[in-house]
Amino acid sequence: MTEIWRGESPRRSSQSPIEGTSDSGLPPLRDHAADPVPKRRPSSYRRGLLLTDLAILATTTAFAQLWHIGADSSVQARGPFDISYTALGVVVVTLWWATLHSFRTRDPRIIGDGAEEYRRVARATFLMFGSVAIASLMFKWDMSRGYLAIAFPLGLVGLLIGRRIWRTWLRRRRRLGHHLSNVLVVGGPRSGREMALWFSRHRASGLQVTGVWVPDAQTNHDQWLEVPGQFIPVLGNDRDLLDALRLADADTVIVSDTEHLGPHALRDLTWQLEGLDVDLMVSPNVMDFSGSRIHVRAVEGMPLIHLEEPQYAEAGEWPKSVFDRTFALFAVLAFSPLLVAAAVAVKLTSEGPILYRQRRVGLRGEAFDMLKFRSMRVGADDELATLMAAQGTSDTPLFKVKNDPRITKVGTFLRRYSIDELPQLLNVLRGDMSVVGPRPQVAAEVELYDDRALRRLTVRPGMTGLWQVSGRSDLSWEDSIRLDTYYVENWSMTSDLIILWRTVRAVFGSDGAY
Incomplete structure (x- = not known):
């Protein structure tokens, strides 16, 4: 049973879990000009990825030059502009590094978990390699094929290994309680508790629930949800969204139960979060399904989640x-x-x-x-x-x-x-x-x-x-x-x-x- 505590500090109460009865949508935002939601601080993990990528690209292109061209920095790639391989390496590293950025390979939503980060790194590398190859043919640039054949595969392997090492470090730090995103759950206390327990069992996900907001709950008192090792504030409609974000110190919002928002309030929620540097996610409450069995389809503009049959056959x-x-x-x-x-x-x-x-x-x-x-x-x-x-x-x-x-x-x-x-x-x-x-x-x-x-x-x-x-x-x-x-x-x-x-x-x- 979900336990709710009331008051300014966690105290046992006979109060039952909050039951929302209103269907009026989100409480209106008040003026928060004096105390806006604090911006998310730049991630040291992302800065580490940025510098590691640069070091790997510089090292692999330098190795390719030494291996195939030698230490003579005067050797040039002939074409419309004669350019030394040292200068060419600087250009390649700069463009490659920028391509990784344009493909959003350091996006907080994908780094640290899943295969999407690796796929984006690979796509950015193949695009860069293809662009250089096409440019050399179009402009008749006499560029050493051996140089490219060493630099790009070696660079791709180095980038993937670097990401893997950083990911291992990040997962270990998350298990120790560092580099976690604070989550405000929008929904009922029961779903908030389940989500808090789930994230506590999967610390490597990088998420922890620090607040639950029930926007249609009729209450004038902050309440508390008890989970092992943590008291989570449960807020009602006497708090607006910015109040809830600030009290939960949250940089991520997960909507676990759209019934508490009303029919159109999810759209209003996206408008209220605009410009706040806060991630918004919707949980479909399908815990034990792999990603390969979950598909999103739109039926006349209504997004629906299609769940494939079990695979035991x-x-x-x-x-x-x-x-x-x-x-x-x-x-x-x-x-x-x-x-x-x-x-x-x-x-x-x-x-x-x-x-x-x-x-x-x-x-x-x-x-x-x-x-x-x-x-x-x-x-x-x-x-x-x-x-x-x-x-x-x-x-x-x-x-x-x-x-x-x-x-x-x-x-x-x-x-x-x-x-x-x-x-x-x-x-x-x-x-x-x-x-x-x-x-x-x-x-x-x-x-x-x-x-x-x-x-x-x-x-x-x-x-x-x-x-x-x-x-x-x-x-x-x-x-x-x-x-x-x-x-x-x-x-x-x-x-x-x-x-x-x-x-x-x-x-x-x-x-x-x-």
Whole structure:
């Protein structure tokens, strides 16, 4: 239940959540000439991108000249104007840098997340390369093709690597609470709370809710919305838009519920934000849909969001099956020395079989024996109930024991780097599992499934998946279900390849592995 606190400071109140009843639209703006909304400060991240791009372009063009032309600065490109390659490099860098700016590759709306930033950098580079090539032909400029063939590909790679490095830095800083945009949610307290919780779980998005404005709420008192670690002011119609922006210290507005604005007030909202350097977004409240399943279409001038059907049917088609078996076969051959070494280590250090077989539930609820290198002492399953009761988790799903005393010394190493899971490649070859998929569950966990969780069983379980690259054993039951159902409903081969790449990083990071 959404909790609302009233007053100048957060205090518990019996007041129920704000219920708006008016359909009159936005409160009129008052005169704020004396205390306007503060302008957004220039981003140090964007300045860093600007300087990094310039340094990369200068370095790559200089390298291309040294590699193909040599250190002699007197060598010239012959044409309508004879120009040295040093001067030509300055011109190319300046125009290239300006092209990146004209393509808005440093736009705050795209930097730091998604593929659009990389696409714009690539398009700007190809346009620049094409323009130089066409200009050299039209004006009969005797320009070294080798120079261009080195400078542009090398420059593009350098730009993309530079963006990637900056993006990694930015995501780490955002997780620490820096470089975040403050968001004013326009809508009800419930949607404001959900959005605040969502952004708190995804700090790398760079957004945090600092205020909720309910423009049709009849109230004369500021109220407060409690979320973990934060009190968020909830403002009513006694505050206008500029009041709400200033109190929330917000540079972004997200409309979560247009019903609170009235039929035409969204248009009025855009007018009121004009010239304020404040971003405006509308949330369609579709949390667990990938971008590939969301399409915007206009029907007689009315924008509508079209949601594609879930993709789990395609996840069971032959392309994924062919990929799984091909990948598993090559992986078995590539890791065969490691498989042999692990088997020998298990056999020599503890009594019992090399492989551990555990009954798991797979496609359409069919049971199969999942294979792993044995990492525990013999009879470990009989001790599980006692250990779960000792740590107070006997009544919770995800039957995991931290600091498990049953694990052998070799087993600790095998688990740390997920070597114990390599025999599951044989499960993939047999068709019991996929390389990427939902987490394979034991029967006791499947018994706890609701209708939503049962969708996990519409595809084969995977050796790895979103659960593996998002925290592994540290995930809660709810997060595990959410990630797996998201994967099932939004499956694509591209997402499988991305998860495989992220798995390599997660394994070497060893987070959540025990």
